[in-house]
Each structure stands twice: as C-alpha cells, then as structure tokens.
Amino acid sequence: MLEFWKEPWFIGAVCVAIGLPVLLIVLTEVLGALTRRQSPAAKPVRLLRNLVLPVGALLALLAFAGSVTVELTWVRVVATVFGFLLILLVLSAFNVVLFGNATPGTWRNRLPSIFIDLARLLLIVVGLALLFWWVWGADVGGLFAAIGVTSVVIGFALQSAVGSVVSGLLLLFEQPFRLGDWLDTGSVRGRVVEVNWRAVHIETDEGVQIVPNASLADSSFTNLSRTPGAYFATTTLAFAPDDAPHDVMALLRQLAIDLPMTDPAVKPVVTFSGNGSYSVAIPVLGPAAAGDALAVFTSWLWYATRRAGLTLDGSKTDPANTPEAVRAALLRVASTLRIPVDGVEVLIESCRIERYAAGEIVQREGLVPSGIQVVIEGSIGLFVVVGGPVPVALGSLDGGEYVGQTALTRERTLTRAVAESPLTVLRVPTGVIDSLVQKHPALAKEISQTIERRRSKAREAVATTKAVIATLS
The missing domain is CATH 3.30.70 (Alpha-Beta Plaits)
Known part of the structure; x- marks a missing residue:
C-alpha cells in the first residue's frame, strides 16, 4: 500500500484544503467592512471571494492530480474559466484604482465612458488571446495581424466620420460644461439637459436642440454658468x-x-x-x-x-386711482378711521389708491411711514428681520386692516410688510391721520394698541428665533 502523504500532489492538496477556507474567511471580513463603508473596492473583492478563489483552488487540485499539467481537456476547461475570471478581476480592480475614487474635476472624473469601454474591450481581447495561447496553444499572431490590417482599412475609409466622433469625445474629456450649465453657441442658447458621446441636448424656449459634439469642438461657445462673478x-x-x-x-x-x-x-x-x-x-x-x-x-x-408718478412707456397714471375709487375706499374704512360720512369728500384729494404686485414690499423696516395704508383688496404679510437671510413671519392682514400706524408717533417701523397677492390699499397721509386723531382721541388709543400688539409679537418672534439659532449653533 502506497503512503499517500508521500505522493507529489499531497502537499499541494493540503495547502489548498487549509489555505482556501482561511482566505475565504479573511475575504468575508474584508468584504463586510468595505460594504459597510460603501467602498467601490467591494465589487472586486466579492468577485475574488465568490468565483476566482474557488475556481483557482479547483484548478490547482486538478493540476496536482494530473502531475502538474494542463494537457487534459477537462483541466484546460477549468483553466480557461479561471483565466477568464482572472481577467474580470483585473478589469474590476483597474476600474476601482483609476476611477472608483476619482476626484471631481480631475481627468479621471472627466474621461468619457466610451474611452473606458474601449479600453476594457481591448484588455479583454488581449487577455483572451493570451489565455487561449497559453491553455490551448492557439496561434493568435494571425488574429492580431488581421485585426491590425482591418483597423487601418476602416480608419482610412471612415476618416472624416471617425475624426468628428473623436473630436467630440475629446470635447467631453475636456468637459467645458456639465449638465445644467447654460450655453450660448451663437445660434443656440439654453440649458444643457443631456450629454453623450455624439451630441449635446440643449433646452431652449423653442424646444430641445441637438448640437453635435464635433460642431461644438470646431467652434467657439460661451458657458454662461461659468462666468467670472455674478x-x-x-x-x-x-x-x-x-x-x-x-x-x-x-x-x-x-x-x-x-x-x-x-x-x-x-x-x-x-x-x-x-x-x-x-x-x-x-x-x-x-x-x-x-x-x-x-x-x-x-x-x-x-x-x-x-x-x-413716473412715466414708463408713455404712461404715468394708475387707472385704479380715480376720485370715485378713492371715495368708495374711504366709505369702506370710514368706521375704522372714524371718518364722518360728510367728511369723505374733503379727504378725496388727500388720499389715493395704490396697487402692488404680489411679492412687492409695501412697508420697509426701520423707516418712519408717511401715512397709513389700509387694505382694500388682497392681503399683506408681516415679517420681522432678525438678521438671517429669511425674515420671520408674524401673520397676515386682510381687508380693513392697515400698516404704517407708527406714522402717528413718528417712530421707525420694526416690521416689513409684503404683498401676498395683487394688493390694493388706500393711502391716508400722516397729516390726515393727525387731524382725525385730534377729532377722535379714541382712534389714537386704537392705533397705539395696534402698535403695541405688533411690537410684542415682533419681540417674541425675535427672541424665539435667536434662541433656536443659539441652540443649533
């Protein structure tokens, strides 16, 4: 009976039997760590653990059993599969090393995907040719010669077409624009919505314009999104x-x-x-x-x-500011401002109708108002500016309510008033308010109470916002 441990395949088989499980355990731990970190290196490690190592171990065992030769057909088949998996592993590792962690703005990040695909195809063809030469003894010299001659013939036949494609690809590699950038080519002006190896899709007011990359590469254009400054x-x-x-x-x-x-x-x-x-x-x-x-x-x-009262495009008069409209507005707010009915006609010349577009500022903070503005149509949003980019909302004012009440006390306002919708107000000058207050002291009390309520609300909003900012910082 032969002692099997003295056989030439025994040491190799033991190494495979012990080494394969150990390597699989180590690679499993490494793969878990890479997956948790969402690393691009997890893909080649997974390929190495699941396919390359098991098939390589099988090939080693078959080679040892066959006296370290790949002459047998079934050994050659396994060797071919192992070689192909090895090529895939090299390509995956190559992709991770060069492009997996490419920094934005570098050549690795700007390289068009078609260049990467062509390089992968070339490596696969060369790798398979070497694999079949090594395992099956195939003559690949003629294949390479045929490919070279064919490439030269196709290159001469398609010189102009290939030249335009290459120029377009080089434009993509240089990457003078990205998705979302605005371009002005002289004939087309719009936003880039799609970029591929053949053309750029630019969204304009008339629709999407398809501009070949070669046309952009051969002419000048302006990237409006990369202007030096605003x-x-x-x-x-x-x-x-x-x-x-x-x-x-x-x-x-x-x-x-x-x-x-x-x-x-x-x-x-x-x-x-x-x-x-x-x-x-x-x-x-x-x-x-x-x-x-x-x-x-x-x-x-x-x-x-x-x-x-400025003249824009030949007109300076607001058609809504008529004596009839002012009279109607005064009658609507007469009870609010304590205006006697017989006193409306006297105030028509002093007051006026003003209109604002949605979003316009009706009253600015930090200024002494020149009168009270009573809402006739629409609504006004009140805000307090704390110091950040976004004012803090205090509420809304609807028909019959007013802003500019500090015109009575000649104090600066704390709040900003903004038209929430198309707005119509009746402006009552400070002089008219003074005369109404003198005749009706109760009006002064009501205006003072309104001032105090809004000031209290503004102080609370400022204090709350500052507390939130302090907590977040």
Missing part, C-alpha cells in the same frame, strides 16, 4: 425725458435689490443713457433665474412707476 440679466427701459434721473435710477435699483432671485452679494447696475433711456443689469443666481427675474422685475415696475 450672472447679470439685463433689460432696457424708456421713461419720459422729464423724469428726474436720480428718482428713476433709485426706483430701478431698489426694485432690483428686492427681487427674491437676485444674488445678495452683488449690487445691481443701473445706467442712464440720456433721453429717458435706462439699462438695468440684475445680478441673479445663474442663467436659469434670468427669465424669471426679468418677468417679475417688469411686473413690479409697472406698479411702482405709477405709485411714484
């Missing part, structure tokens, strides 16, 4: 030559600052070109906000110029 939405406006430039410029500048989509770190630029012509450059948070900013600015400007 992006400006510009417009040109025409006022009456008789309107004072400093009044017009102050109004345009303030409206631009109040827009919610502006960049607070950059000031708007207003330029007077003479003869009633003005240009406004509004700093916005990217090209995507430019259209909305100009639309809101134009809407607000229509109301603001008519309240200020």
Whole structure:
C-alpha cells in the first residue's frame, strides 16, 4: 500500500484544503467592512471571494492530480474559466484604482465612458488571446495581424466620420460644461439637459436642440454658468425725458435689490443713457433665474412707476386711482378711521389708491411711514428681520386692516410688510391721520394698541428665533 502523504500532489492538496477556507474567511471580513463603508473596492473583492478563489483552488487540485499539467481537456476547461475570471478581476480592480475614487474635476472624473469601454474591450481581447495561447496553444499572431490590417482599412475609409466622433469625445474629456450649465453657441442658447458621446441636448424656449459634439469642438461657445462673478440679466427701459434721473435710477435699483432671485452679494447696475433711456443689469443666481427675474422685475415696475408718478412707456397714471375709487375706499374704512360720512369728500384729494404686485414690499423696516395704508383688496404679510437671510413671519392682514400706524408717533417701523397677492390699499397721509386723531382721541388709543400688539409679537418672534439659532449653533 502506497503512503499517500508521500505522493507529489499531497502537499499541494493540503495547502489548498487549509489555505482556501482561511482566505475565504479573511475575504468575508474584508468584504463586510468595505460594504459597510460603501467602498467601490467591494465589487472586486466579492468577485475574488465568490468565483476566482474557488475556481483557482479547483484548478490547482486538478493540476496536482494530473502531475502538474494542463494537457487534459477537462483541466484546460477549468483553466480557461479561471483565466477568464482572472481577467474580470483585473478589469474590476483597474476600474476601482483609476476611477472608483476619482476626484471631481480631475481627468479621471472627466474621461468619457466610451474611452473606458474601449479600453476594457481591448484588455479583454488581449487577455483572451493570451489565455487561449497559453491553455490551448492557439496561434493568435494571425488574429492580431488581421485585426491590425482591418483597423487601418476602416480608419482610412471612415476618416472624416471617425475624426468628428473623436473630436467630440475629446470635447467631453475636456468637459467645458456639465449638465445644467447654460450655453450660448451663437445660434443656440439654453440649458444643457443631456450629454453623450455624439451630441449635446440643449433646452431652449423653442424646444430641445441637438448640437453635435464635433460642431461644438470646431467652434467657439460661451458657458454662461461659468462666468467670472455674478450672472447679470439685463433689460432696457424708456421713461419720459422729464423724469428726474436720480428718482428713476433709485426706483430701478431698489426694485432690483428686492427681487427674491437676485444674488445678495452683488449690487445691481443701473445706467442712464440720456433721453429717458435706462439699462438695468440684475445680478441673479445663474442663467436659469434670468427669465424669471426679468418677468417679475417688469411686473413690479409697472406698479411702482405709477405709485411714484413716473412715466414708463408713455404712461404715468394708475387707472385704479380715480376720485370715485378713492371715495368708495374711504366709505369702506370710514368706521375704522372714524371718518364722518360728510367728511369723505374733503379727504378725496388727500388720499389715493395704490396697487402692488404680489411679492412687492409695501412697508420697509426701520423707516418712519408717511401715512397709513389700509387694505382694500388682497392681503399683506408681516415679517420681522432678525438678521438671517429669511425674515420671520408674524401673520397676515386682510381687508380693513392697515400698516404704517407708527406714522402717528413718528417712530421707525420694526416690521416689513409684503404683498401676498395683487394688493390694493388706500393711502391716508400722516397729516390726515393727525387731524382725525385730534377729532377722535379714541382712534389714537386704537392705533397705539395696534402698535403695541405688533411690537410684542415682533419681540417674541425675535427672541424665539435667536434662541433656536443659539441652540443649533
């Protein structure tokens, strides 16, 4: 009876029998740690543990049993499978090392996926050729020669087409734009919604334009999302030559600052070109906000110029501010302001109807109001500015309620009033309020109580907000 431990395959078999379980246990622990950290290296480790090691162990056992040879067909089959799995493992590890943790902005992050796919295909073809040469003794020299000749012929035949594709791929590798960026190619202006190896899809007002990468690579274009500094939405406006430039410029500048989509770190630029012509450059948070900013600015400007008595596009009168409308509004608020019915006619010339667009600031904090504004239609939101970017809401005012009550005491306001919807108010000047208070002292008491209630609410909101900020910090 032969002593099996003296057989040439015994030591190798023992090494496989002991080493394989140990390696599987170690790789299981490593795989668990990589999976918990969501590391890209988990994929090649999983392939190594589940397939490469077991098939490699089987090949080793078969090789040892066959006197360390791969001449037998069934050993060659296992060797072929093991070699293919080894190629996959190398490709997976190659992908993790080069691209798994690519830093944004580096060449590894910008490399188009088609380049990576072509490199993988080349490595697979070369790996399989070497595998069949080693295991099956195949002659791969002729195969490589045929592939080389075919590539040269196809390259000459498709020189222009391949050249445009390559130029487009090089454009993607350089990556002068990303998804969401706004491009201006001269003929197309819009937002990039899709980028592939052949073309760029740009969303415009007329629809999605398909621009070949080669066209972009061979021409100049502007990436509006990568301007050095803020992006400006510009417009040109025409006022009456008789309107004072400093009044017009102050109004345009303030409206631009109040827009919610502006960049607070950059000031708007207003330029007077003479003869009633003005240009406004509004700093916005990217090209995507430019259209909305100009639309809101134009809407607000229509109301603001008519309240200020400025002539925009040949008109300076608000059609809603008529003596009949003022009379009707005074009759509605007569009980609130203690206005006698026979005194309405006297106040028509002093008071006026004002309208605001949704989102406009009706009353600013820190200023002494020039009168009381009573809500006729719409609603007003009250806010207190604590110091952060977002004011704290205090509530809303509806029809019959008013803002600007500190006009009576000549004190600065603590709250900001914003039109929550298209708003119509009746402005009652401070002089009229003084005369009404002198005739009706109870009105002064009511206004004072309103002032104190809103101040108390503002103080509570400020204290609560500061406490929350202190807790979060």
